Amino acid sequence: MKTRLTDVLDLKYPIIQAPMAFAAGGALAAATSHSGALGMIGGGYGDLDWIDAQFEVAGQAHIGCGLITWALADRPWILRHVIKRNPKAIYLSFGDPAPYAEDILNAGIPLICQVQTWKDARRAIEVGANVVVAQGSEAGGHGENRGTMTLVPEVFDEIAKQNSNVALVAAGGIADGRGLAASFALGADGVVVGTRYWASKEALVHPRILANALAANGDDTLRTRVLDIVRDYDWPRRYTARAQRNAFLNTWHGSETDLLEDLEVQKEIWADAQQRGDTATVAAFAGEGLGLIDSAPSAQDIAGNIIEQASSILVPKFKV
Amino acid sequence: MKTRLTDVLDLKYPIIQAPMAFAAGGALAAATSHSGALGMIGGGYGDLDWIDAQFEVAGQAHIGCGLITWALADRPWILRHVIKRNPKAIYLSFGDPAPYAEDILNAGIPLICQVQTWKDARRAIEVGANVVVAQGSEAGGHGENRGTMTLVPEVFDEIAKQNSNVALVAAGGIADGRGLAASFALGADGVVVGTRYWASKEALVHPRILANALAANGDDTLRTRVLDIVRDYDWPRRYTARAQRNAFLNTWHGSETDLLEDLEVQKEIWADAQQRGDTATVAAFAGEGLGLIDSAPSAQDIAGNIIEQASSILVPKFKV
Structure with missing residues (x-):
C-alpha cells in the first residue's frame, strides 16, 4: 500500500x-x-x-x-x-x-x-x-x-x-x-x-491489567489528571490522560484537591498496586478503541x- | 445514493x-x-x-x-x-x-x-x-x-x-x-x-452570531454547562453543550458556582444580549465542524x- x-x-x-x-x-x-x-x-x-x-x-x-x-x-x-x-x-x-x-x-x-x-x-x-x-x-x-x-x-x-x-x-x-x-x-x-x-x-503491560481492559467497552474510559498527580508528573494543564475507569479513578477524579492532600499515602498504594497488577487501583492507559x-x-x-x-x-x- | x-x-x-x-x-x-x-x-x-x-x-x-x-x-x-x-x-x-x-x-x-x-x-x-x-x-x-x-x-x-x-x-x-x-x-x-x-x-440564527462563527476554527469550541444554567434548563448532568468560546464562556466556564450566585443579573444580561446578537455574551451552539x-x-x-x-x-x- x-x-x-x-x-x-x-x-x-x-x-x-x-x-x-x-x-x-x-x-x-x-x-x-x-x-x-x-x-x-x-x-x-x-x-x-x-x-x-x-x-x-x-x-x-x-x-x-x-x-x-x-x-x-x-x-x-x-x-x-x-x-x-x-x-x-x-x-x-x-x-x-x-x-x-x-x-x-x-x-x-x-x-x-x-x-x-x-x-x-x-x-x-x-x-x-x-x-x-x-x-x-x-x-x-x-x-x-x-x-x-x-x-x-x-x-x-x-x-x-x-x-x-x-x-x-x-x-x-x-x-x-x-x-x-x-x-x-x-x-x-x-x-x-x-x-x-x-x-x-x-x-x-501487566497481564491482569490487560485482561481487565479486554473485557471493557468504549464507554469505560475517561480523560483525567489523577494518574499524573499520583505518579508525580508535572504535566501542562491542557493535557489530560485517557484511561480505563476503575475504583481508584472513580474515587479521585473530580476530587483532585483531596488526592493532593493525601498524596504520600496514595503514592505508596499506587506503587504497591502496580507491582501486583491490581486493576482496582492501577488504571490502564487505554483509549476509546477498547470497545473494538x-x-x-x-x-x-x-x-x-x-x-x-x-x-x-x-x-x-x-x-x- | x-x-x-x-x-x-x-x-x-x-x-x-x-x-x-x-x-x-x-x-x-x-x-x-x-x-x-x-x-x-x-x-x-x-x-x-x-x-x-x-x-x-x-x-x-x-x-x-x-x-x-x-x-x-x-x-x-x-x-x-x-x-x-x-x-x-x-x-x-x-x-x-x-x-x-x-x-x-x-x-x-x-x-x-x-x-x-x-x-x-x-x-x-x-x-x-x-x-x-x-x-x-x-x-x-x-x-x-x-x-x-x-x-x-x-x-x-x-x-x-x-x-x-x-x-x-x-x-x-x-x-x-x-x-x-x-x-x-x-x-x-x-x-x-x-x-x-x-x-x-x-x-x-442571528446574523451577527453567524458571521462571528464563520470566522472561527475548530479549536474555538468547548463543552459546557454554563449556557444551560443561564437559560434555566435543568439538563441531566451527563449532558453538556458544545458552543463557540466567547467572553461570557471564558468568564463563567469552570466558575459555575459563582454564576449561580449571580444568576438573576446574568439572566437579564443574557436575554438582552440575545436580542442584540451580542457575540461577546451569546455563544453559538456550534460544533468542532466550524473549522470546516x-x-x-x-x-x-x-x-x-x-x-x-x-x-x-x-x-x-x-x-x-
Whole structure:
C-alpha cells in the first residue's frame, strides 16, 4: 500500500505504532517494524537507561523513538542521546517542537510531530516536521479535546493552504481497518495506532491489567489528571490522560484537591498496586478503541489485519 | 445514493439535518427535505406554539421533528401533539426512549433515537428504533463524551451481534463529504449534519452570531454547562453543550458556582444580549465542524455538495 506516508518513512504499510511510554518497548517496536509498519519505543519522559535497554531488545530492527516534548526542556541531552541511536524517526508530542526540530532534521532523521489542535498543527508545519499526527481526544494516554473526525480534515486544509508537502496522519480511536479507511476519507496519509498495539503480546503491560481492559467497552474510559498527580508528573494543564475507569479513578477524579492532600499515602498504594497488577487501583492507559478490541494478538499481525480490513471497505458500499 | 437509511426513510440522500432547538425551523426543514435529505424541526423542549408555527412555515414539505426526551416526562401531551402533525420521522435525544417508542411506532412514524454511548445504543435497539444515531462529542449543542470515530463502529458491531436491521447513522463533526465518506467506512448508513446546516441561509440564527462563527476554527469550541444554567434548563448532568468560546464562556466556564450566585443579573444580561446578537455574551451552539465551514449557503445545496464530495473520495486514494 503506497501513500505519502509510506514514501516519507519508507514503510510497507501506512501505519505507525504509537510510542506509548512504558508500554512500547523494544519487543513491540521490533515486531511492528518487521511487519512493515513503523515500530516505536515509547521514550516518554527520557529515562536513558530504559531507552538504551529497549534499543538493545529491538536489535537490528529499524525502529523509531517517541519523546515528550515538555520533558526535554530541562534535559536537552536526552534528545542528543536518542539521535545518536539513529532511530528510523523521532516522534515529539506535547509541547513546542521548535527548539528540537533543527537538530533532528540536521541528523537526517525524519521528524514526526503530534498535535492536538489546528493551531499546533500550523506550528509543526512551520518547524519543518516531515509528518504531522493529528491526535483526537479518543486516544488513550495523554491528549486533549479535539475529535479525530474534525481535526484531521481541518489540518488537511491547512496543509493544502500552505502548499506544504508534510504527510498527515490521523490518531485517536483508530483500532481496525475501518478506522484506517475513515482516516483516508478524512484526508490522512496513514494512521497512528495506540490501544490496538497496547493490547498485544509484545507490549509491556501487566497481564491482569490487560485482561481487565479486554473485557471493557468504549464507554469505560475517561480523560483525567489523577494518574499524573499520583505518579508525580508535572504535566501542562491542557493535557489530560485517557484511561480505563476503575475504583481508584472513580474515587479521585473530580476530587483532585483531596488526592493532593493525601498524596504520600496514595503514592505508596499506587506503587504497591502496580507491582501486583491490581486493576482496582492501577488504571490502564487505554483509549476509546477498547470497545473494538477483545484479544491481544502478536504485533506482527496487527498492521496486516488492519490493511486487509481497510482494503475490503474501500470498495464503495453504496450505489450512486 | 442508496443505503439502508435512504430505504428506511425514503430519501434521495442518506443525510439527516439535525433538529437543532430554536435554530432549525420550518424554512430550514423544508429546504432540506426538498433537496432530498431529511429536514427536521428542532422541537427541543416542546413549545407547541413554536412547533405548530414551524410546521406551517414548512408547508407541504414532508419533514421530521426532534424532541428532547427528558423534557417529555412531565408533558406527555407534547409527543401526542407532534404525532398528530404526521411528521416524516420523530427524533428523540437525551433520555430513555422506552416510554415513548410504542406510541410513535404504532402511529406508523419512523423512530430515530440519538445516543451518546454504546450502552444507550443497546437500549435504542431494544425499544425498536428504526434508526440509531451514534453522536460523538464533536457535535455542536448537547451531547456527551465519546468520539464519533469509535462510537460508530462499536455500535455497528452491537447491531450486527444482535442481528438487528436498525439503520446506523453517524453524528458529530460531519460537515462535508469527507465526513460522510469516513462515516461509511466506519459502518454507518448515513449521517446527521448539524453545524453545517446551522450555518445556512435558512437557519434561525442571528446574523451577527453567524458571521462571528464563520470566522472561527475548530479549536474555538468547548463543552459546557454554563449556557444551560443561564437559560434555566435543568439538563441531566451527563449532558453538556458544545458552543463557540466567547467572553461570557471564558468568564463563567469552570466558575459555575459563582454564576449561580449571580444568576438573576446574568439572566437579564443574557436575554438582552440575545436580542442584540451580542457575540461577546451569546455563544453559538456550534460544533468542532466550524473549522470546516466558512460560508452560509442555502440549505437547498448542502446535501448535494456533501454527496458530490463524498463520491469523489470513495475512489481509493492509494494502491494496494
